[in-house]
Amino acid sequence: xxxxxxxxxxxxxxxxxxxxxxxxxxxxxxxxxxxxxxxxxxxxxxxxxxxxxxxxxxxxxxxxxxxxxxxxxxxxxxxxxxxxxxxxxxxxxxxxxxxxxxxxxxxxxxxxxxxxxxxxxxxxxxxxxxxxxxxxxxxxxxxxxxxxxxxxxxxxxxxxxxxxxxxxxxxxxxxxxxxxxxxxxxxxxxxxxxxxxxxxxxxxxxxxxxxxxx
Amino acid sequence: xxxxxxxxxxxxxxxxxxxxxxxxxxxxxxxxxxxxxxxxxxxxxxxxxxxxxxxxxxxxxxxxxxxxxxxxxxxxxxxxxxxxxxxxxxxxxxxxxxxxxxxxxxxxxxxxxxxxxxxxxxxxxxxxxxxxxxxxxxxxxxxxxxxxxxxxxxxxxxxxxxxxxxxxxxxxxxxxxxxxxxxxxxxxxxxxxxxxxxxxxxxxxxxxxxxxxxxxxxxxxxxxxxxxxxxxxxxxxxxxxxxxxxxxxxxxxxxxxxxxxxxxxxxxxxxxxxxxxxxxxxxxxxxxxxxxxxxxxxxxxxxxxxxxxxxxxxxxxxxxxxxxxxxxxxxxxxxxxxxxxxxxxxxxxxxxxxxxxxxxxxxxxxxxxxxxxxxxxxxxxxxxxxxxxxxxxxxxxxxxxxxxxxxxxx
Numbered sequence: 001x002x003x004x005x006x007x008x009x010x011x012x013x014x015x016x017x018x019x020x021x022x023x024x025x026x027x028x029x030x031x032x033x034x035x036x037x038x039x040x041x042x043x044x045x046x047x048x049x050x051x052x053x054x055x056x057x058x059x060x061x062x063x064x065x066x067x068x069x070x071x072x073x074x075x076x077x078x079x080x081x082x083x084x085x086x087x088x089x090x091x092x093x094x095x096x097x098x099x100x101x102x103x104x105x106x107x108x109x110x111x112x113x114x115x116x117x118x119x120x121x122x123x124x125x126x127x128x129x130x131x132x133x134x135x136x137x138x139x140x141x142x143x144x145x146x147x148x149x150x151x152x153x154x155x156x157x158x159x160x161x162x163x164x165x166x167x168x169x170x171x172x173x174x175x176x177x178x179x180x181x182x183x184x185x186x187x188x189x190x191x192x193x194x195x196x197x198x199x200x201x202x203x204x205x206x207x208x209x210x211x212x213x214x
Numbered sequence: 215x216x217x218x219x220x221x222x223x224x225x226x227x228x229x230x231x232x233x234x235x236x237x238x239x240x241x242x243x244x245x246x247x248x249x250x251x252x253x254x255x256x257x258x259x260x261x262x263x264x265x266x267x268x269x270x271x272x273x274x275x276x277x278x279x280x281x282x283x284x285x286x287x288x289x290x291x292x293x294x295x296x297x298x299x300x301x302x303x304x305x306x307x308x309x310x311x312x313x314x315x316x317x318x319x320x321x322x323x324x325x326x327x328x329x330x331x332x333x334x335x336x337x338x339x340x341x342x343x344x345x346x347x348x349x350x351x352x353x354x355x356x357x358x359x360x361x362x363x364x365x366x367x368x369x370x371x372x373x374x375x376x377x378x379x380x381x382x383x384x385x386x387x388x389x390x391x392x393x394x395x396x397x398x399x400x401x402x403x404x405x406x407x408x409x410x411x412x413x414x415x416x417x418x419x420x421x422x423x424x425x426x427x428x429x430x431x432x433x434x435x436x437x438x439x440x441x442x443x444x445x446x447x448x449x450x451x452x453x454x455x456x457x458x459x460x461x462x463x464x465x466x467x468x469x470x471x472x473x474x475x476x477x478x479x480x481x482x483x484x485x486x487x488x489x490x491x492x493x494x495x496x497x498x499x500x501x502x503x504x505x506x507x508x509x510x511x512x513x514x515x516x517x518x519x520x521x522x523x524x525x526x527x528x529x530x531x532x533x534x535x536x537x538x539x540x541x542x543x544x545x546x547x548x549x550x551x552x553x554x555x556x557x558x559x560x561x562x563x564x565x566x567x568x569x570x571x572x573x574x575x576x577x578x579x580x581x582x583x584x585x586x587x588x589x590x591x592x593x594x595x596x597x598x599x600x601x602x603x604x605x606x607x608x609x610x611x612x613x614x615x616x617x618x619x620x621x622x623x624x
Contacts (some may be wrong), residue, residue, distance in 0.1 A: 004431055009443060011447055011448060011451045012450060012451055012454075014451075015450070015451045015454035015455070016454070018454070018458065019454055019457065020457060022458055022461070023461075029303065041532045054442070054503075059439065060503045060504075061503045061504065062503065080470050084442055084446050084447075084450070084490070084499070085490055085493075085494070085499045085500070085509075087486065087500050087503075087504070087508060087512055088506065088511060088515060089508045089511060105449045108450065108453065108487070110450065110453070110454055110457070111450070111453030111454060111456065111457045111479055111482065111483060112457070112483075113457040113460070113461055114456070124303075136515065137511075137515030138515075140514060140515035140517065140521075161544045163260075
């Protein structure tokens with residue numbers, strides 16, 4: 001796919017370009033600051049933007065804010081945020097517009113190449129890729145939630161993977177479960193959380209994340 | 215020696231005219247103020263008189279600073295705004311006003327005799343020492359018999375010169391002693407009193423401490439950023455390279471190198487996780503990015519216990535206070551999970567009236583925490599460095615409440 005990268009550290013920018021080109025993707029532009037990113041996205045309309053949270057000039061969360069600006073300008077433009085640490089509140093900001101096609105991963109995840117490639121495919125296809133760390137933080141907020149408390153251990157595991165944005169088949173592979181039992185778990189989970197059953201997995205992920213974020 | 219003595223002489227000599235002025239002014243102003251005291255004009259008169267008295271006292275401070283080489287701090291409070299009566303009352307209450315008056319009154323009986331006592335021996339010593347140069351020009355037909363040989367003969371004049379030279383050091387010492395005495399007393403009365411000095415010292419210490427604390431917070435932020443842009447980025451890049459290598463080896467599933475590459479990649483992941491943990495311990499990145507409440511949210515997410523977090527929407531406190539508050543919560547949550555066997559915790563932050571911040575962490579564990587334990591002690595030092603107070607209540611059987619209060623007026 002056609003990708004734009006925003007990463008201020010040369011080392012990582014080059015690393016990302018190598019990984020993406022080696023795996024058959026096309027890097028249209030690799031920039032090192034937020035304004036250039038917004039320009040590059042407007043110019044190329046890429047299938048995916050991969051953005052570092054910290055960008056010059058402030059080195060705080062300019063990358064995230066640029067991503068939000070891009071999403072406001074081009075609704076649904078797929079954006080994957082990479083960071084060296086994850087914060088739940090950043091995920092909340094990304095998910096806020098409800099358009100999907102967002103991801104938020106630790107930079108470490110890039111080294112697990114297959115998972116990373118899977119994640120960018122999901123985001124580009126309009127899905128969600130949430131770092132397990134983010135999901136853990138979301139769960140931590142919901143310790144007193146009656147719906148979450150009613151889940152079995154296995155259901156929690158499944159819910160965590162759903163929240164990360166994995167498809168049913170990926171969840172089957174991750175937990176070594178049969179497709180039927182995964183579907184059964186998901187039906188139970190949605191019932192316990194009082195969420196409508198939804199065949200569209202992207203919408204389902206968003207509903208789950210919204211629930212955990214409330 | 216000669217220079218110092220000259221300066222001391224100048225100091226003492228200059229004291230005399232000021233002393234006469236001071237005496238005159240003390241008498242005039244006292245009479246005026248006594249006469250005007252029962253009238254409406256009293257406050258205005260007091261303010262006017264103070265202007266003159268303070269000018270004299272300022273000159274005295276300059277004279278003392280010039281002599282001693284150490285400037286004297288000005289003890290006056292900043293002028294208060296408001297009606298004449300209020301300003302006059304404030305001036306009247308100031309210790310410096312009374313001390314000025316005390317010095318001006320002391321000056322005449324002190325400085326005038328000092329000047330005379332200093333000048334006479336000095337002139338005597340100088341006169342004798344220089345006798346051969348001028349004594350011959352003074353006609354002394356009626357010189358007493360005792361003095362005549364000294365005055366009238368060269369050997370006599372030479373002897374006088376020797377005597378004068380011998381007297382000179384004694385005279386100089388005498389002059390210096392007199393000057394030192396006057397200067398000592400002057401400094402006592404003209405400088406800020408002890409309480410003012412202590413207040414100023416406390417203010418200075420508070421400022422420098424705040425600076426140290428801010429510098430430390432800035433240093434930790436810098437370290438966090440350097441790791442982020444340096445070591446952490448390098449390790450991620452190395453991981454990317456390994457991931458690509460691993461991918462290239464896929465065509466050879468039996469190659470033993472694959473296992474090593476995979477292991478190396480996992481080891482790097484472990485290193486990254488550890489670095490992240492370390493950085494979070496030094497200065498959580500989210501504090502840099504988004505401030506305290508977001509950072510606390512991340513913190514409770516890491517806690518194995520269910521935590522209720524209550525944070526006001528607006529916690530605008532200095533970075534050093536943010537970091538300290540963060541670590542108070544961090545340490546308390548760790549203890550609750552590790553040692554207290556708590557089931558749940560409550561973390562409450564609240565702003566105080568003076569723009570300060572209180573942090574309270576309560577758990578329902580078994581209590582019995584040792585407030586002097588290493589973790590809590592380190593925490594106490596961190597909090598106290600900011601002028602804050604850390605208190606730990608942990609009766610046996612619980613609950614444990616760790617609270618910190620920070621004044622944010624730094």
